[in-house]
Amino acid sequence: MVIVKETAESTLTARPPHTAELLMASDGAVLDQDGDTKLDDVERADTLTPSSSNIESSSRDPFNIRNGLASEDQLQDLRRRRKNGKRLEKYHRRQNDLIQSFLKPMEEHTEDARAEEEAARLPVKIAVWASLFANFALCVLQLYAAISSLSLSLLATGIDSVFDIGSNVLLVWLHKKASKLDANKWPVGGSRLETIGNIVYGFLMGSVNLVVIVESARTLITHNSNDDLNELHIPSLISVGAALGVKFLLFLYCLSLRKASSQVEVLWEDHRNDLFINGFGILMSAGGSKLKWYLDPVGGLIIAAGVILAWGRTIYKQFELLAGKSAPHDFVQLLTYKATTFSDEIEKVDTVRAYHSGPEYYVEIDVVMDANTPLWKAHDLSQQLQDKIEVLPNVDRAFVHVDHETTHVPVRTPQISMILMI
Template sequence: MSTSCAQPRTSDTPDIERASGSTSVIDPFQFRDGLIPDEELDGLRRRKQHKPVAKYQGKQNELIISLLKPMEEHTEDARVEGEAYRLPVKIAVYASLAANLGLCILQMYAAISSLSLSLIATGIDSVFDVGSNVLLWWLHRKAERLDENRWPVGGARLETIGNIIYGAGPYLFSMGSVNLVVIVESIRTLASKDGDELSAFHLPSIIAVGAALAVKFILFLYCYSLRHQSSQVLVLWEDHRNDLFINGFGILMSAGGSKLRWWLDPTGAIIIALGVIVSWGMTIYEQFGLLAGKSAPHEFLQLVIFKAATFSDEIEKVDTVRAYHSGPNYFVEVDVVMDANTPLWKAHDLSQQLQDRIEVLPNVERAFVHVDHETSHVPEHRKNPRPAV
């Protein structure tokens, strides 16, 4: 994202966000005047036709408050939130690991004892969940202990790689190969079945998968509130969400094949296998986006633009701001414009101070601030394309 934002030149504009510890609000663009009182928002929400307006204005209020909040408060809020969620995140990881191990045994018993194709499809997924869980846990621990001399960028990217492996493991093995066998067998059963004889109903298998469904639902609810606090918990939450569909649909189709129509069981196995493949494919695609350098959210870009534009009177314009993922965190690039006669020492010190301030924002891995005296140059810091032969 690029922007050209002129810095307001008023005599009472603070030079920087002032000394450390200052909580004064910098609002040269009078954003605070755009805040809508809570009473007015509540009145809009009571009217059905005005609910979209209330939702929009509520988001605008949140954005304005975020822009006007000093950088130190953003950092402190993130630190406090991280401390508060550290133990719940650890519980979510270890509880999911232990639950997947126990439920794997339970679901494989249900699949083998009933010979239901739908339950076999759910059992296969549970087997690979355990191995993937262990791999994910190990990679996240490894990321925290990487030698910074050998890995200067830290372990954040390794976490994203772990998430990709966690998704790609079941995708390549369980869904890409073993489940393919289940799909082929289900198709063969549908094509070769003679008569309308129902398969035997095996109650213990239904109860076993039902118990797994209940445990997964509890873990799903627990991880739901923590999914934005840890990329590891986010992937675990997606796994529990997927398993709710798998187990619930598997029970329905297996029981339906025993009580209603015989073809419901093999049809359910095909749908489960294909559904899980598509779901995990989307998860892998999203994680690859983080590793490949997907842009940061628009709200974060707006925050960086505002903080850079109001950082100092010496900054005349903000030429370009880019923020993109490097794993779960962001790399930030900022191009600012100063007067051509600004002393080198002052340009260096101000850009360094701005870089330091940006790097303490939550989820920022690294920041780069470039200073120039005009905006006619191309802000791209890339190698020139090789000329065609």
């Protein structure tokens, strides 16, 4: 039975140290105290039993968390409850998924992620290039609609379509650039390039739409109320309507792929925003021609403001990634469990941190081993744990530090010196 003990330093006590002096490796090799045999895969070694390598032993579930799994019958009973039944079922299904992820070896997490990435490679490529070609064709249509109708609402949709092409080209270029950066000049790689590109592009979108807001406000202020309604330009509305239909199809296609690629997620958000922009633009342009003249400039102002707000939200999210926002709590829990149960040599887990450095995570883990653990064994175990974590989905870098005590302060707040100049 494994005991979890929480101290003032938030330290987890892992499984008890070895009572025997031998450790069985995944290939059947035995390690002695002198370290004559190289340490092999510890996590895989724990999963092996004498009868079958495919059956997990009880050591793979030292905290007996498997007992917390809710059966399908229990979930159905929860669902039938009158009050909060669906919420309870959803919560326990999430708990089931979390427990299953804990019990799954880290290699399986990596293999599953690679399989999903490989399966999504072609659909992602289709989404990127289809969006690029579609946006180029729709840009021509919407610029024609804006110029021929002189509608401010359609002008706002036309400007957005021009920048859609810029967004697609920028994403493709940054993706290729990030994979070819010189490691000597950029040691941490180019994972943050896409994040920086999204921020720059968002500021450009905001700047251009400010021009539309100013022009719409000027039209509202200087317009002569005795003027006739704007002329209804049917071809322009048909052009924007065609763009609306194409954007809807692209939105549906990217919807199921948005979790497979950060590129597709940005494209999905863009198509979603364009549905509102184009649909609202058609209504306000037609309203300015048939109902009240001021509906058209008001529509242009609202569309431009909506684009600025949408991209402002995107910029904020991207800044969070660059600033080092913490990884989701479930992922930190997974790291904590895997570090705690990785090897019997790990007595405690002192600190677990996972935070964004761009779209991917940096992971820092401090573990505690016995002070008499041989250096080679401490190094090999920590290196093996680090290697396994670094191939987990969305992990860019991992750092595993080994200590022999927990009396030091696990978290040090950096002291920032400020010089006041008078």
